[in-house]
Amino acid sequence: MAKQISELKLGILGGGQLGRMLIQQAINYNVTTLVLDPDPDAPCKHISNYFENGSITDFDTVYNFGKKADIITIEIEKVNIDALEQLEKEGKKxxxxxxxxxxxxxxxxxxxFFKENDIPTSPFQIVNTKEDMENCNIPFPYILKLRKDGYDGKGVMKINGAADLEKAFDAPCIVEKLVDFEKEVAVIVARNANGDVKTFPMVEMEFNPEANLVEFLISPSTFAESLQQKAENIAKNIASAMNITGILAVEMFVCKDGELLVNEVAPRPHNSGHQTIEGNYVSQFEQHLRSIYNLPLGDTSSITNAIMINLLGEKGFEGVAQYENLEKVLAIDGVYVHLYGKKYTKPFRKMGHVTIVDIDREKAIEKARFVQKTLKVIA
Structure with missing residues (x-):
């Protein structure tokens, strides 16, 4: 007889907020969780069944950790892949x-991969040095991205002209055509080992202009149903082309001419899906568990309008975190606060998120704007 979900230990590479929320869901299934993270005070430390302080990029550390688990997943992509490949060869999932x-x-x-699989994306060129950038076929202004290790807006810059090349990354990058877009949107798709696929409704995102990371998210979208369906189909096509098992977040631009272009993807629970905890019948975290344990996928429908706000560390504050005006926002109906267990704050660090739900979309947005200007993470 096949083992039950509670009999298969789950190893998580990375012990940040995504791992924390995944564990909070895993507890409901009696799943034993093991976490590896380089931070001795990682958010997952006190809620996992087993916590190991160590590098997630070191072969031996990842390999030896992985041997303790039955199924291994990630909450961040910067992990040692060679160790994971070896574990797969030895029968680990x-x-x-x-x-x-x-x-x-x-x-x-x-x-x-997008180009080879006819996934719509902006024109790009791969460059290795600043000299390559000078001879690039993509006209100024363009977007420059580090090929590796960029996250949460880091490793991305706009190059307006030749004068900006002095400050450009001197490392392997991609140059992307600057997209004239109306809105950034995202679709999260889940796929289990049986090949069953489900998408969450498309969401609309607003980014912090300084930190270049999601600050405000609205679900579900009010774009035309035809465009939303197109976005969901693109996400499904990527998941199928990758033959992925698990959650995949697909970030896209809605161009001013109505076209959709894929920006980036992330093969894990994602910031663009946090609102699903209160706003949808199944959350992205439960859906990820269902996917990797090859269980039936849950109902992704929206229950109501949901707004998600990232709680970022305020500029000018660094030290032990304090949450200013928490009582004021908790006095509002439909406000759900999620703090990530991070002791120290610094400018733009993700310290938590708040979801606001309301059957009236405009009221939800109004409440969310109040929360956004009222609740502050200081030190």
Whole structure:
């Protein structure tokens, strides 16, 4: 007889907020969780069944940790893939598969994958040095992205002209055509080992202009149903082309001419899906568990309008975190606060998120704007 979900230990590479929320869901299934993270005070430390302080990029550390688990997953892509490949060869289940993580780790390979699989994306060129950038075929202004190790807006810059090349990354990058877009949107798709696929409704995102990371998210979208369906189909096509098992977040631009272009993908629970905890019948975290344990996928429908706000550390504050005006926002109906257990704050660090739900979309947005200007993370 096949083992039950509670009999299969789950190893998580990375002990940040995504791992924390995944564990909070895993507890409901009596899943034993093991976490590896380089931070001795990682958010997962006190809620996992087993916590190991160590490097997630070191072969031996990842390999030896992985041997303790039955299923291994990630909450960040920067992990040692060679160790995961070896664990797969020895019969361990790794989801997303190591080959998927390898593809995602390199934005150049990722963009090439889009091109080869007819996934709509902006024109791009792979460059290795600043000299390559000077001879680039993409006209100024353009977007420059590090091929590896960029996250949360880091490793991305706009190059307006030749004068900006002095400050450009001197490392392997991709140059992307600057997209004239109306809105950034995202679709999260889940796929289990049986090949069953489900998408969450498309969401609309607003980004912090300084930190270049999601600050405000609205679900579900009010774009035309035809465009939303197109976005969901693109996400499904990528998941199928990758043959992924697990969750995949697909970020896209809605261009001013109505076209959709894929920006980037992430093979794990994602910031663009946090609102699903209160706003949808199944959350992205439960859906990820269902996917990697090869269980039936849950109902992704929206229950009501949901707004998600990232709680970022305020500029000018660094030290032990304090949450200013928490009582004021908790006095409002439909406000759900999620703090990530991070002791120290610094400017733009993700310290938590708040979801606001309301059957009236405009009221939800009004409440969310109040929360956004009222609740502050200081020190």
């Amino acid at each position: 790794v989801f997303p598969q190591s080959r998927v993580i390898r593809l995602i780790q390199d934005k150049g390979v990722q963009k090439q």
